[in-house]
Amino acid sequence: MRKPTINDVAAAAGVSRATASRALSDYGRISADTVAAVKAAAESIGYTPNQVARSMRAGNTKTIGLVIIADFTNVFFDRATKGIVDTARASGYEVLISNTDENLAVEREAIQTLLEKQVDGLIVVPSTAAVHDHLDLIARNNKPMVTIDRLVPGINATSITTNDFESCEKAVHEAKAKNHKNMAFLIATSTVQSPQAEKPILQNSTIEDRVNGFMNGVIDNKVKDAKWVYSPDNPQQAEDAVAKLLTAKNPPTIIFTSNNDMALAVMRTANRLKLNIPNDVSLVTVDDSQWLDAIAPGITVVERPVDELARLAVKKLIEHINNKSKKPEKIVLPTNLISRGSIKAIKAK
Amino acid sequence: MRKPTINDVAAAAGVSRATASRALSDYGRISADTVAAVKAAAESIGYTPNQVARSMRAGNTKTIGLVIIADFTNVFFDRATKGIVDTARASGYEVLISNTDENLAVEREAIQTLLEKQVDGLIVVPSTAAVHDHLDLIARNNKPMVTIDRLVPGINATSITTNDFESCEKAVHEAKAKNHKNMAFLIATSTVQSPQAEKPILQNSTIEDRVNGFMNGVIDNKVKDAKWVYSPDNPQQAEDAVAKLLTAKNPPTIIFTSNNDMALAVMRTANRLKLNIPNDVSLVTVDDSQWLDAIAPGITVVERPVDELARLAVKKLIEHINNKSKKPEKIVLPTNLISRGSIKAIKAK
DNA sequence: GAGAACTGCGAGAACGTTCTCGCATTTCCT
DNA sequence: AGGAAATGCGAGAACGTTCTCGCAGTTCTC
Numbered sequence: 001m002r003k004p005t006i007n008d009v010a011a012a013a014g015v016s017r018a019t020a021s022r023a024l025s026d027y028g029r030i031s032a033d034t035v036a037a038v039k040a041a042a043e044s045i046g047y048t049p050n051q052v053a054r055s056m057r058a059g060n061t062k063t064i065g066l067v068i069i070a071d072f073t074n075v076f077f078d079r080a081t082k083g084i085v086d087t088a089r090a091s092g093y094e095v096l097i098s099n100t101d102e103n104l105a106v107e108r109e110a111i112q113t114l115l116e117k118q119v120d121g122l123i124v125v126p127s128t129a130a131v132h133d134h135l136d137l138i139a140r141n142n143k144p145m146v147t148i149d150r151l152v153p154g155i156n157a158t159s160i161t162t163n164d165f166e167s168c169e170k171a172v173h174e175a176k177a178k179n180h181k182n183m184a185f186l187i188a189t190s191t192v193q194s195p196q197a198e199k200p201i202l203q204n205s206t207i208e209d210r211v212n213g214f215m216n217g218v219i220d221n222k223v224k225d226a227k228w229v230y231s232p233d234n235p236q237q238a239e240d241a242v243a244k245l246l247t248a249k250n251p252p253t254i255i256f257t258s259n260n261d262m263a264l265a266v267m268r269t270a271n272r273l274k275l276n277i278p279n280d281v282s283l284v285t286v287d288d289s290q291w292l293d294a295i296a297p298g299i300t301v302v303e304r305p306v307d308e309l310a311r312l313a314v315k316k317l318i319e320h321i322n323n324k325s326k327k328p329e330k331i332v333l334p335t336n337l338i339s340r341g342s343i344k345a346i347k348a349k
Numbered sequence: 350m351r352k353p354t355i356n357d358v359a360a361a362a363g364v365s366r367a368t369a370s371r372a373l374s375d376y377g378r379i380s381a382d383t384v385a386a387v388k389a390a391a392e393s394i395g396y397t398p399n400q401v402a403r404s405m406r407a408g409n410t411k412t413i414g415l416v417i418i419a420d421f422t423n424v425f426f427d428r429a430t431k432g433i434v435d436t437a438r439a440s441g442y443e444v445l446i447s448n449t450d451e452n453l454a455v456e457r458e459a460i461q462t463l464l465e466k467q468v469d470g471l472i473v474v475p476s477t478a479a480v481h482d483h484l485d486l487i488a489r490n491n492k493p494m495v496t497i498d499r500l501v502p503g504i505n506a507t508s509i510t511t512n513d514f515e516s517c518e519k520a521v522h523e524a525k526a527k528n529h530k531n532m533a534f535l536i537a538t539s540t541v542q543s544p545q546a547e548k549p550i551l552q553n554s555t556i557e558d559r560v561n562g563f564m565n566g567v568i569d570n571k572v573k574d575a576k577w578v579y580s581p582d583n584p585q586q587a588e589d590a591v592a593k594l595l596t597a598k599n600p601p602t603i604i605f606t607s608n609n610d611m612a613l614a615v616m617r618t619a620n621r622l623k624l625n626i627p628n629d630v631s632l633v634t635v636d637d638s639q640w641l642d643a644i645a646p647g648i649t650v651v652e653r654p655v656d657e658l659a660r661l662a663v664k665k666l667i668e669h670i671n672n673k674s675k676k677p678e679k680i681v682l683p684t685n686l687i688s689r690g691s692i693k694a695i696k697a698k
Numbered sequence: 699g700a701g702a703a704c705t706g707c708g709a710g711a712a713c714g715t716t717c718t719c720g721c722a723t724t725t726c727c728t
Numbered sequence: 729a730g731g732a733a734a735t736g737c738g739a740g741a742a743c744g745t746t747c748t749c750g751c752a753g754t755t756c757t758c
Binding site: 050072115271 | 397400620643
């Protein structure tokens with residue numbers, strides 16, 4: 001028992017295939033009576049249109065590809081995924097998702113597969129800014145692309161990022177205002193890098209922005225003692241790095257972390273060393289989560305407008321799909337420092 | 350400038366389209382020389398196969414549909430999504446994702462769209478067990494389906510669920526062993542239900558299992574005072590319900606919550622009322638998250654094998670795709686109670 | 699009332715693959 | 729050496745749509 005096609009509908013309604021198609025898709029010249037008859041016939045034989053055949057003919061699939069990092073310890077990408085899926089559906093598009101786990105080879109393969117599946121466009125969180133031949137392939141296939149969260153210089157794509165520089169700078173201001181003079185920055189780096197490197201190449205623009213924001217804040221505020229610690233984004237190694245930091249001779253009074261993984265490492269290590277946040281060490285991180293506000297004290301955080309970012313990504317991508325000559329844009333969304341209780345006010349001596 | 354097709358490859362290699370196809374897909378009778386020549390030609394003109402056309406001809410899309418609840422406060426579904434996407438990719442399938450937000454109408458539409466896109470099978474988290482005509486449609490389209498997390502009686506599908514009954518029962522045992530005699534269960538219900546209902550119909554089997562597990566534990570352990578509180582899955586209303594509970598005349602010494610949203614509501618409310626967990630009120634919840642272990646004290650939790658569940662869902666679905674006469678299975682995975690510090694040991698009087 | 703415009707519909711091509719047939723040509727077997 | 733089997737390849741159909749074109753038949757226009 002085959003699935004009914006439009007030919008079966010046409011036969012059941014006693015019209016030609018062309019007429020059946022016109023009736024079902026509401027186009028062309030056709031009488032109201034015929035439309036009703038065809039729709040009734042379609043209903044009665046349980047016809048559902050085949051979108052693959054339609055795509056074949058139409059040259060578009062009403063599907064967009066999403067190449068992202070499904071890291072569920074970081075709610076940012078999960079929220080972005082939800083936002084993109086929901087916005088796309090509301091605009092008549094479905095989403096094919098690929099997770100790269102921050103791995104360039106996987107990203108390459110994912111993009112290739114999505115292009116073969118003829119997606120109408122791609123939203124990508126590029127795992128690195130250093131290499132982009134695979135991203136160029138997208139443009140060469142005449143498909144539009146929007147990158148989110150991170151910037152890749154030299155590619156032909158609209159980018160949507162957040163202004164992490166500004167809010168990280170603001171976080172340093174706040175710490176300075178509370179008399180912190182010894183600050184540390186715990187920066188997650190891609191695990192592919194050797195932990196021995198003095199200052200690893202930061203593989204993505206977002207982390208770089210945060211670091212630069214911190215640095216600028218430090219210089220602006222004439223902070224005496226500031227250090228940067230680079231740790232692989234791996235729980236055990238991150239905890240080791242934190243422990244080393246907190247048990248040093250002159251430990252920092254505040255730690256900034258570049259993401260929630262690192263913040264968790266700080267919290268775990270503080271617990272293990274019987275240190276209290278914020279009384280023994282203060283903490284600031286990036287990307288808000290429900291739990292950061294539910295614990296006591298709440299964790300001060302740089303909040304990023306992820307829903308807006310997701311919505312815009314889909315909106316801009318669809319604009320590019322509908323207008324192939326539209327110029328790429330570079331959109332930077334504002335961020336916001338949410339002060340909770342994790343920065344202690346140190347008494348001035 | 351059109352995208353090169355297999356005809357262009359054939360022309361460039363000086364062979365027929367059929368031969369080019371054979372060469373590129375490694376099938377049929379063909380000489381090694383020709384294969385090499387065709388592959389070189391394909392490479393040189395930058396040919397990428399069109400999977401839509403291939404699907405058209407082959408009758409399969411190598412794509413599966415995922416209909417799920419993208420609730421990012423609950424890490425369970427995000428982890429499941431990642432697991433499914435990764436396992437599918439490793440098995441040569443891509444995933445089309447739809448988020449239902451627990452809404453039946455959206456779920457209906459999502460399934461219809463995915464069927465039109467000719468997915469080879471579906472993995473569904475059904476939002477309700479009460480209605481399933483839209484799920485039956487899947488079988489009538491001759492596509493296999495695997496439901497995860499929740500059971501829908503009377504449908505033709507393999508189901509993969511977790512044994513929440515057992516671990517929730519175990520959680521009550523543990524509370525009883527620590528001398529808790531006044532327990533409360535905070536149960537999230539779908540927001541469509543009226544909060545006035547004495548005992549709302551539990552719309553899904555998982556929550557029902559948890560409640561039954563708790564009940565059984567209560568009966569088994571002859572717990573004196575046990576109450577059930579049903580709250581819409583909405584932050585404000587949940588917090589109100591918790592406040593009412595904790596400020597009553599004879600407040601519970603321990604609260605079980607049916608998910609992490611509810612646990613967050615308990616934590617927020619406890620903070621607001623200046624109550625300490627676990628000294629003033631103990632807490633147990635379901636579904637582990639990184640942060641539940643990073644705060645002090647850690648929250649005791651019923652852990653569910655989400656990665657295994659995701660892996661199995663894809664594996665079973667692909668088995669059904671490859672063998673249409675395979676019988677549906679009913680798989681129940683074990684859960685595990687992780688004891689941390691959120692249940693206080695009460696001194697026996 | 700006669701040519702022009704319009705209306706409703708069918709025939710057939712096209713989208714890019716894969717796969718079945720059949721036809722030469724070569725290789726094998728006795 | 730001569731038929732049988734095997735090999736390599738091309739022609740053409742098929743998957744299920746949509747859309748262009750053209751052809752009748754009807755309605756409009758002055």
